[in-house]
Amino acid sequence: MxxxxxxxxxxxxxxxxxxxxxxxxxxxxxxxxxxxxxxxxxxxxxxxxxxxxxxxxxxxxxxxxxxxxxxxxxxxxxxxxxxxxxxxxxxxxxxxxxxxxxxxxxxxxxxxxxxxxxxxxxxxxNQLEIATLPGNPDEVDSLKDLTGSGLKVVLCDKEVPCGAAAQKALDASKLKLTPVSYEQDVKAALTKVELKEADAAVVYKTDVKSAGDKVEGVEFPESADAVNDxxxxxxxxxxxxxxxxxxxxxxxxxxxxxxxxxxxxxxx
The missing domain is CATH 3.40.190.10 (Periplasmic binding protein-like II)
Structure with a gap:
């Protein structure tokens, strides 16, 4: 679809x-x-x-x-x-x-x-992490899982550091992801998940931690290749x-x- x-x-x-x-x-x-x-x-x-x-x-x-x-x-x-x-x-x-x-x-x-x-x-x-809905109802376990057609995924704009890092991780994995939206900064991307307007977002570990129980974090190994100074x-x-x-x-x-x-x- x-x-x-x-x-x-x-x-x-x-x-x-x-x-x-x-x-x-x-x-x-x-x-x-x-x-x-x-x-x-x-x-x-x-x-x-x-x-x-x-x-x-x-x-x-x-x-x-x-x-x-x-x-x-x-x-x-x-x-x-x-x-x-x-x-x-x-x-x-x-x-x-x-x-x-x-x-x-x-x-x-x-x-x-x-x-x-x-x-x-x-x-x-700072390192990237996947933010999902609490309890991870879609059972997202990897970056590849985000490419499924049934998921609404949000990314930061590619000009924003978190977006550039996410794209670097995707390129390294040879994965293509079509998000439902690109956001102006990492907090905006995270908010989409907190408000349940998206199923997942690629953000920083620090943002997942600051959100507390509003989201659940999923680590993925490709993030090690896209750490931001x-x-x-x-x-x-x-x-x-x-x-x-x-x-x-x-x-x-x-x-x-x-x-x-x-x-x-x-x-x-």
Whole structure:
């Protein structure tokens, strides 16, 4: 039986910039002054604006609260989304201090545009997993099972790191999969399964873990050939560079790594 594929239209770069900028500006409703930095005493202050891959939402939110606790007078605001859209926003002029991407390829968009300060550093890695409905009623045991005509499967768009990794795993297995939709980021793909609008989705292990009992995870060996490195970088036009560097240091510290690996990320 043939199935119509619903492909989400990719936004133009200017649209991505607009969406990201709105998120960033909306998140900055704080009494802390953006652009503040370290005082003469070395005390940090002001807002740090972080653009981060959607899969980092839970971990970075936790680390943002810890950073504010360690540095009273600071505020960490986040814009989470597909790494490609975030990169487009940065190169389009959206204000941000830090960029944490889900792949070197999307980070390269920013570095090639000259919008990063220094060399990006890999701080974690992430591996794919299949998210199914609770109890795995369709008895999905492998990547090949997703190619069955009776399943409604969702993938991330191929331009998004999770989508590119899924396609790499499929190519390595010489499998062809026609999803019912391509989603803008990994959280959107996972939500389709949580809402029972799809039977399965190829997402990250960290997303399956954060969803709790809303989904069930199925590991597949091909995911080992499509592990994503996550780089983080200070941005050239950072308004609060000292506080931004301190936040990046927290992410890469033993404390930060404990939070990230606890969420299912792999060490770099």
């Amino acid at each position: 043939s199935r119509t594929v619903r492909r989400t239209r990719r936004p133009l770069q200017v649209t991505a910039w607009g969406a990201v900028a709105v998120l960033a500006l909306g998140a900055c409703s704080s009494s802390a002054e953006p652009g503040s930095s370290a005082s003469a005493s070395g005390k940090l202050s002001g807002t740090v604006t972080v653009f981060a891959a959607a899969s980092l939402k839970e971990s970075f939110t936790t680390l943002g609260k810890e950073f504010e606790k360690q540095h009273p007078g600071t505020k960490v605001t986040f814009s989470f989304g597909g790494s490609d859209s975030l990169a487009a926003g940065i190169t389009g002029g959206a204000p941000a201090d830090v960029f944490a991407s889900a792949s070197p390829k999307t980070m390269k968009i920013v570095t090639d545009a000259g919008d990063a300060s220094g060399t990006p550093a890999t701080f974690v890695r 996550y780089p983080i970088a200070l941005l050239k036009d950072a308004q609060n560079p000292e506080a931004a560097k301190a936040f990046m240091a927290l992410v890469r510290s033993a404390e930060g790594q404990k939070v990230l690996t606890g969420a299912g990320f792999l060490k770099p």
